Amino acid sequence: MGEAIVITSGKGGVGKTTTAANLGTSLALLDKKVCLIDTDIGLRNLDVVLGLENRIIYDIVDVIQEKCKLQQALIKDKRFDCLYLLPAAQTSDKTALTAEGMKQMIDELKQDYDYILIDCPAGIEQGYQNAVAGADKAIVVTTPEKSSVRDADRIIGLLEQEEIEPPHLVINRIRNHMMENGDMLAIDDIVQILSIELLGIVADDDEVIKASNHGEPIAFQPNTRASIAYRNIARRILGESVPLMNLEQKEGFFDKVKKALGFR
Amino acid sequence: MTKQFVTIKGTRDGLTLILDDTCAFEDLLGELERVLTANDIEGDEPMVTVTVKIGNRYVTQKQEDQLRETIRKQKKLVVEEITSNVILKEKALQWKEESEVRLHQKIVRSGQVLEVTGDLLLVGDVNPGGKVVASGNIFVMGNLRGIAHAGVKGNKDTIIAASLMAPSQLRIAEVISRSPDHDTEGVPMECGYIDTSKDQIVMDQLARLAKTRSIMNAFERRVSHG
Numbered sequence: 001m002g003e004a005i006v007i008t009s010g011k012g013g014v015g016k017t018t019t020a021a022n023l024g025t026s027l028a029l030l031d032k033k034v035c036l037i038d039t040d041i042g043l044r045n046l047d048v049v050l051g052l053e054n055r056i057i058y059d060i061v062d063v064i065q066e067k068c069k070l071q072q073a074l075i076k077d078k079r080f081d082c083l084y085l086l087p088a089a090q091t092s093d094k095t096a097l098t099a100e101g102m103k104q105m106i107d108e109l110k111q112d113y114d115y116i117l118i119d120c121p122a123g124i125e126q127g128y129q130n131a132v133a134g135a136d137k138a139i140v141v142t143t144p145e146k147s148s149v150r151d152a153d154r155i156i157g158l159l160e161q162e163e164i165e166p167p168h169l170v171i172n173r174i175r176n177h178m179m180e181n182g183d184m185l186a187i188d189d190i191v192q193i194l195s196i197e198l199l200g201i202v203a204d205d206d207e208v209i210k211a212s213n214h215g216e217p218i219a220f221q222p223n224t225r226a227s228i229a230y231r232n233i234a235r236r237i238l239g240e241s242v243p244l245m246n247l248e249q250k251e252g253f254f255d256k257v258k259k260a261l262g263f264r
Numbered sequence: 265m266t267k268q269f270v271t272i273k274g275t276r277d278g279l280t281l282i283l284d285d286t287c288a289f290e291d292l293l294g295e296l297e298r299v300l301t302a303n304d305i306e307g308d309e310p311m312v313t314v315t316v317k318i319g320n321r322y323v324t325q326k327q328e329d330q331l332r333e334t335i336r337k338q339k340k341l342v343v344e345e346i347t348s349n350v351i352l353k354e355k356a357l358q359w360k361e362e363s364e365v366r367l368h369q370k371i372v373r374s375g376q377v378l379e380v381t382g383d384l385l386l387v388g389d390v391n392p393g394g395k396v397v398a399s400g401n402i403f404v405m406g407n408l409r410g411i412a413h414a415g416v417k418g419n420k421d422t423i424i425a426a427s428l429m430a431p432s433q434l435r436i437a438e439v440i441s442r443s444p445d446h447d448t449e450g451v452p453m454e455c456g457y458i459d460t461s462k463d464q465i466v467m468d469q470l471a472r473l474a475k476t477r478s479i480m481n482a483f484e485r486r487v488s489h490g
């Protein structure tokens with residue numbers, strides 16, 4: 001019996017879809033059977049990030065409206081046999097999804113998959129309700145900006161009213177130099193305000209954008225900062241205790257000493 | 265006349281009328297009118313404030329209005345207050361409600377409002393965008409980063425205290441103060457209350473509060489103020 005995890009944020013553009021694609025990829029790399037569900041009706045893009053857009057025949061609304069079987073709508077990933085995507089509908093109207101329909105569908109998927117990752121639309125309306133309906137757990141994504149943290153806090157408040165476990169936090173798009181200058185909220189301050197468990201932090205990295213443009217999530221690459229970060233998060237989801245990655249890993253000990261001594 | 269229903273006492277602050285609490289209300293009104301007309305104050309004397317003590321008598325709002333009306337007919341008298349030793353059970357329950365301390369243990373997150381009748385003791389934070397409201401005092405054992413509104417029914421004697429005071433806004437009764445526009449870290453163990461001389465909220469260290477004013481709950485305040 002699998003586990004359904006919703007990935008949500010309140011605010012748009014903070015990295016929900018990127019996180020879903022990369023955690024799906026990372027869990028698949030760890031030999032888990034994973035199904036990704038895109039619930040962002042009308043604004044689907046999980047399929048694009050995964051490079052599966054051209055394979056879509058049926059979508060989630062077709063399943064809910066019983067125009068096709070669940071199995072028919074699931075798309076197998078190019079790279080992994082154990083990774084599947086249930087795409088969002090691009091044209092149907094948003095009211096086509098219902099919380100009850102989602103629950104049933106996810107219960108069915110839980111029979112076959114270890115993890116079901118649900119990519120949530122922005123906002124706190126019906127789309128959010130639907131995405132959360134069938135979830136057992138939640139991951140809240142935020143960036144180190146006030147407005148994003150504010151919305152994450154709002155979402156956490158709403159999630160606390162659902163019958164799911166206390167959500168976990170991913171802080172995305174951290175920019176080292178801004179953090180050092182105090183131009184971004186510090187990780188500690190964010191965790192203190194939101195007071196939920198930190199699952200991981202991901203650097204802001206141009207490679208992430210390049211990778212999604214190629215339809216291949218960054219986590220698939222062996223050695224970028226972001227891919228290591230996502231894979232670490234996946235391992236923490238599996239229950240391993242992996243220490244937080246040092247974002248400054250490019251700056252070694254000697255660099256710091258040089259800096260301290262005034263060399264550049 | 266055998267027994268006097270109305271006793272008049274002059275004090276430094278004006279007149280005190282002590283009214284009998286066993287006779288019929290009509291008889292009391294009648295005598296009050298007679299006594300006041302008999303003691304009518306002359307031409308250009310200043311206004312005199314009157315405190316009315318009605319002992320263990322309960323008066324309805326209508327009866328209270330009648331008392332005020334009777335006294336007001338004497339042009340030089342202003343009724344300061346009418347005090348009674350008794351209140352209705354219903355009122356007593358309301359006082360009790362408003363003087364209880366409500367303990368909550370949670371984080372009040374963005375978009376959430378926690379509202380209580382009485383004093384609020386919150387063990388937890390109020391995050392930016394969150395709001396706590398109480399008819400009495402507010403004590404936050406945690407970080408106050410959102411909005412706190414004490415004395416929401418108009419009680420200006422209430423205070424707001426927090427382990428870490430970093431609010432976006434404080435409100436006490438109708439008085440509002442907001443945080444400075446630049447970012448602040450917040451002040452540990454601080455409280456805010458209304459400085460009555462300026463009708464503004466002022467901040468002070470919690471440790472100093474005991475020297476400047478006492479925190480009364482609604483019940484104590486009512487019993488002492490009548």
Ligand SMILES: Nc1ncnc2c1ncn2[C@@H]1O[C@H](COP(=O)(O)OP(=O)(O)O)[C@@H](O)[C@H]1O
Binds near residue numbers: 009017172173202208
């Ligand atoms: N860690 C990152 N570094 C750089 N760009 C990122 C990162 N995470 C997300 N992005 C970019 O930010 C944009 C929004 O991300 P997306 O995952 O679509 O957000 P959401 O699904 O929350 O709306 C995308 O262009 C994505 O490539």
Ligand SMILES: [Mg+2]
Binds near residue numbers: 016017018045120121
């Ligand atoms: Mg998205």
